[in-house]
Amino acid sequence: MGLGTSFGVYASTDVAAAEDTAAFYGGRGLFAGNWATGNLNTIDYVTIATTGNATDFGDLTDARYGTDSACSNGTRGVFGGGHNKNTIDYVTIATTGDATDFGDLTVARGYAAANSNGTRGVFGSGNNAKNTIDYVTIATTGDATDFGDLTVSVQARGACSNGTRGVWGGGYYNNNTIDYVTIATTGDATDFGDLTSKRTFLASSSDGTTGVFAGNYSSSSTRNTIDYITIATTGNATDFGDMTQGRWGSGACSDGTKGLWGGGSTTTSSSGSKNTIDYITIATTGNATDFGDLTNARTSEFSCSGD
Numbered sequence: 275m276g277l278g279t280s281f282g283v284y285a286s287t288d289v290a291a292a293e294d295t296a297a298f299y300g301g302r303g304l305f306a307g308n309w310a311t312g313n314l315n316t317i318d319y320v321t322i323a324t325t326g327n328a329t330d331f332g333d334l335t336d337a338r339y340g341t342d343s344a345c346s347n348g349t350r351g352v353f354g355g356g357h358n359k360n361t362i363d364y365v366t367i368a369t370t371g372d373a374t375d376f377g378d379l380t381v382a383r384g385y386a387a388a389n390s391n392g393t394r395g396v397f398g399s400g401n402n403a404k405n406t407i408d409y410v411t412i413a414t415t416g417d418a419t420d421f422g423d424l425t426v427s428v429q430a431r432g433a434c435s436n437g438t439r440g441v442w443g444g445g446y447y448n449n450n451t452i453d454y455v456t457i458a459t460t461g462d463a464t465d466f467g468d469l470t471s472k473r474t475f476l477a478s479s480s481d482g483t484t485g486v487f488a489g490n491y492s493s494s495s496t497r498n499t500i501d502y503i504t505i506a507t508t509g510n511a512t513d514f515g516d517m518t519q520g521r522w523g524s525g526a527c528s529d530g531t532k533g534l535w536g537g538g539s540t541t542t543s544s545s546g547s548k549n550t551i552d553y554i555t556i557a558t559t560g561n562a563t564d565f566g567d568l569t570n571a572r573t574s575e576f577s578c579s580g581d
Contacts, residue, residue: 299530300348300580302367304331305537307356308572309339309523309544317365317373318536318569320551322529322579327566328536328551332372335363338384341430341523342477343397344576345390347412352376353576354397354408354418357384362410362418367580377417380408385574387433387478389440391457396421396440398453398463401429407455407463422462425453432478432526434485436505441466441478443487443501443511448472452503452511467510470501477526477577479533480505481556486514486533488552488562491522496540500554500562515561518552525577531555534565537572547571 303322308314315337318328338356345352346367353363353373360382363373379386383400390396390412397418398407404427408418428445435441435457442463443452450472453463473490480486485505490497498520501511521538528534533556539546549571552562 299528300346300367301529302581303527303529303534303579304351304365304367304577305525305568306334306344306353306576307337307339307574309574314570314572316569319370320534320566322527322532322534325553325565328568330569331370332365334373335361335375339574341385341387341475341574342432342526342577343386343388344578345388345395345412346578346580347390347392348580350412351578351580352395352410352412354388354395355379355383355386355400358382358402359384364415376415377410379418380420381406385429385446387431387442389433389435389457391435391437391440394457396455396457398424398433398442399429399431399445404429409460421460422455424463425465426451430475432476432487434478434480434505436480436482436485439505441485441503441505443469443478444473444476446474448474448492466508467503469511470513471499473497473499475522475574477524477535479526479528479556481528481530481533484556486554486556487511488517488526488535489522489524489538491542496520496522496542502559514559515554517562518550518564519548521548523573525575527577527579528556529579535562536568536577537575539573544573547573
């Protein structure tokens with residue numbers, strides 16, 4: 275989210291965001307879990323404004339992998355689901371340490387994708403609940419509640435928001451659909467448009483205006499494509515640039531300026547997992563640049579941001 279996606283968090287209004295975007299996203303990016311090398315429960319963190327390698331933050335409550343299924347309110351980071359799990363964990367992003375149990379999703383699921391409006395965290399899709407959307411109030415622990423349904427029944431999507439709309443794009447297997455909801459109002463998703471190509475196991479973040487989607491898995495290759503949309507305006511995505519290498523299953527987050535993708539696999543299995551972190555400046559189209567490395571190679575991790 276990152277805006278809350280796997281990815282940071284955004285203010286409730288565009289006016290507030292314009293005043294201090296970074297305050298709603300946060301300067302610290304977290305990457306947690308892994309589908310490789312023993313399903314690690316490790317949480318890493320980086321300072322998004324400063325390139326460099328990640329540092330150990332703590333551990334999830336159990337070892338699992340998620341693919342873009344984390345969000346935040348700028349203070350608390352929430353990690354929902356995992357392969358055949360309904361667990362929700364949380365951490366206080368400013369304070370390193372192990373995660374604590376938050377509650378449960380309505381259905382056990384992996385490969386979900388999450389976004390946020392700074393109050394609600396919204397989790398959509400997943401391998402056991404492919405069109406289901408759940409929500410939580412991030413500041414208050416407890417079980418998730420049904421929100422509505424996505425327009426397509428797929429898993430392994432990317433998700434982001436602008437603080438008002440929550441957006442999901444792509445999905446397994448080779449889907450290019452983009453859906454959206456109004457996060458403050460429960461109900462079913464509406465069609466937004468299409469990505470530039472059909473793709474899955476991608477990850478997404480935003481700067482509050484532009485949503486970016488990167489990566490792809492297929493049975494024959496990976497892809498380095500980055501697409502973007504203007505979240506407030508429905509329509510098809512446009513090419514943004516390329517990741518430093520084609521991979522799938524990265525985690526993504528943002529500080530409201532930079533978008534980061536960490537980890538992912540360069541082969542058609544998790545054996546190709548990398549520790550690479552890329553970044554872009556979301557307001558400016560172009561190719562990604564190397565940021566640094568995670569503490570270990572990983573694929574299908576959770577990611578969010580805050581302070």
